[in-house]
Amino acid sequence: MLADLKPRRKNLVFDLVEEAGYDTTDWVESFKRAAGYKANPKYCYEWGYVQPGRLIILNLWHSNMVEEHGQIVHRGTFRADAEFRRLNGAKQQWVDRARRLDGALQVALRENLPVRVIIVDGDRREKEAVDGPSSRVRCRELDPEPWTITAYDWDTGSCELTRGILDGRFVDQFDLEQTSKSGPERREVTTSSFVRDPAVRRRVLSRAKGRCELCGEQGFKMASGAVYLETHHIVPLADGGDDHAINVVALCANxxxxxxxxxxxxxxxxxxxxVANAFSDTASRIAVVH
Ligand SMILES: [Zn+2]
Structure with missing residues (x-):
């Protein structure tokens, strides 16, 4: 599956963003040599494109994607990448582009926008080579499938993107909190005094598949189509409980x-x-025994 996504053609960025539904009017108008607007440097070197109210488009390296349980996933922290570049004296434009990628994710989360991905492949500059030659994209194609931001840490910018619209995706109270963080009225959830690993919550929510792990009832369906359950630490973190799937369950609100x-x-x-023990794999058991 992942191999099938490897881009084979070198399309123009302009054509791909337009295909995705991005408004390229300014791309054309802000360029003096009208005939060459598709190469407008104001746009064509960007790593991400944001059109508020409509969509975001991210350029993602195929080599950064992994296949997990039949899904294609991309993990990364564009904010940390930007910071790494800044601290190591990279060109300012690279720092800015990485920052704008992180900004694009936030806009998508705040406005619940579709995420489209241009998959790129080619000669990638080593992360450490901050003043080396630019990465060279040899192939790029627009993924016909939209992607979903399946985890985002507002404090660090750490992000997980999953290919496909996760219809009826599973969310918990922390997803709501994160969404509302950006809103005008910042809602506090009284039980969330600890930083939790988003990947653990995600794993538990997909394990529960929308059903309360105590009573077996389906969590309620939200206006967005997502199914809501709350993640719960069986042994509270305050009492030394692990932030690990073996100590976390998904429950209906009641x-x-x-x-x-x-x-x-x-x-x-x-x-x-x-319940949690029955589902945990060997790795979880080992992790909890230490
Ligand atoms: Zn229940």
């Missing part, structure tokens, strides 16, 4: 409250341990 405040919360914790 059972989540019960797990914290119900008179049977100890009995609930026993059941939840059994």
């Amino acid at each position: 059972d989540h409250r019960c797990a914290h405040f119900g008179d049977d919360r100890e009995e609930i914790a026993r059941k939840l341990h059994a």
